[in-house]
Amino acid sequence: MTTTHGTLNGKVALVTGGSRGIGAATAVRLAREGADVAVTYVSGEGAAKDVVREIESLGRRATALRADVADPGEAAGAVERTVRAWGRLDVLVNNAGIGVLGLLEGLALSDVDRVLAVNVRGVFLTSQAAAARMTSGSRIVTIGTCMTQRVPGPGGTLYAMSKSALVGLTKALARELGPRGITANLVHPGPIDTDLNPADGPYAAGQAAMTALGRFGTADEVAATVAHLAASPYVTGAEFAVDGGHAA
Numbered sequence: 429m430t431t432t433h434g435t436l437n438g439k440v441a442l443v444t445g446g447s448r449g450i451g452a453a454t455a456v457r458l459a460r461e462g463a464d465v466a467v468t469y470v471s472g473e474g475a476a477k478d479v480v481r482e483i484e485s486l487g488r489r490a491t492a493l494r495a496d497v498a499d500p501g502e503a504a505g506a507v508e509r510t511v512r513a514w515g516r517l518d519v520l521v522n523n524a525g526i527g528v529l530g531l532l533e534g535l536a537l538s539d540v541d542r543v544l545a546v547n548v549r550g551v552f553l554t555s556q557a558a559a560a561r562m563t564s565g566s567r568i569v570t571i572g573t574c575m576t577q578r579v580p581g582p583g584g585t586l587y588a589m590s591k592s593a594l595v596g597l598t599k600a601l602a603r604e605l606g607p608r609g610i611t612a613n614l615v616h617p618g619p620i621d622t623d624l625n626p627a628d629g630p631y632a633a634g635q636a637a638m639t640a641l642g643r644f645g646t647a648d649e650v651a652a653t654v655a656h657l658a659a660s661p662y663v664t665g666a667e668f669a670v671d672g673g674h675a676a
């Protein structure tokens with residue numbers, strides 16, 4: 429077992445959607461910085477347990493919680509379960525999100541409701557529950573998308589709309605929680621190689637071409653910025669593009 433010493437020693441973090449992709453990389457990165465980390469998942473129990481084992485191998489505590497952020501009770505429940513287990517919550521990473529892309533005429537009411545329930549309402553309710561438990565020095569970091577800055581083609585109405593709500597939410601959270609010493613920030617990934625958006629997928633070449641660097645990013649590259657914000661006391665209400673220059 430390796431014991432790490434980092435910027436988050438003694439802190440407790442909760443990462444929604446931490447079983448795969450950006451969430452899993454973020455959970456491990458926070459643990460490397462010293463945090464104990466709870467991750468949530470919906471169906472990926474095995475993957476979530478792999479993340480738990482990796483964190484424990486770093487000498488930190490970890491737990492996997494089944495909690496669908498689209499379910500109001502489960503969103504808040506993940507916060508409560510984390511606090512019950514470890515007595516506090518210092519860092520919330522609102523990572524869980526779904527990407528439903530498609531032209532207007534193909535999007536059903538059920539698509540709209542599902543995307544808003546996960547990408548917007550779930551983030552709101554999880555943040556609300558976390559804020560009720562957090563104390564001075566705590567951090568909320570939310571994962572948006574480069575499509576809040578620039579939508580390079582058709583098919584992004586629902587996804588871009590849902591993620592754009594997080595811009596207003598983050599600024600308002602910063603204002604409301606600032607007097608309590610709690611920060612709130614937003615990270616906008618560009619195309620990142622995950623199950624959601626594989627770098628060898630049918631639309632990958634076009635996405636890579638839209639970036640200044642001409643390539644997909646990795647989940648670790650996003651996680652590094654999230655970890656930085658989790659340890660930054662004087663940054664709040666801000667948006668950070670980790671997008672390879674997609675918005676440039």
Ligand code: NDP
Binds near residue numbers: 473619620623624
């Ligand atoms: P993945 O699809 O690879 O992983 C999604 C993770 O979220 C999984 O752990 C999944 O759990 C979990 N999850 C999905 N739905 C829910 C839910 N309702 N409640 C709780 N957990 C849930 O996604 P990425 O890692 O690519 O994306 C992570 C975030 O980054 C999302 O918010 C996405 O919108 C955003 N993003 C991603 C980009 C990309 O190019 N990849 C670009 C810009 C933004 P399970 O294993 O159980 O399914």
